[in-house]
Amino acid sequence: MCRINILWEDETGAPQSQAGMLEDRSRSGAGISVRKPIPVGAKVKIVGKRLDFSGTVRYCRREQFKYLAGILVDVPQDLG
Secondary structure, eight states: OEEEEEEEEOTTSOEEEEEEEEEEEOSSEEEEEESSOOOTTOEEEEEESSOEEEEEEEEEEEETTEEEEEEEEOOOOOOO
16 A cells, blocks of 8 residues: 555546545556545546556445545557
């Protein structure tokens, strides 16, 4: 687990951000915990001390005093 910042745009195009925790990460996805929900389908950028990646929110559900969001990580296209 590590501290992260999550950046996205709301439905009006206004920039949004909040701090959170990276709970887990695999090659294709990541689980994060945040205080406020992030809309499903939002394109997000995750930035931490040693990581920087983008993806799409697949789910965001309340769990006790926080929200758990599943992020489908963008995979770079093979241009070769």
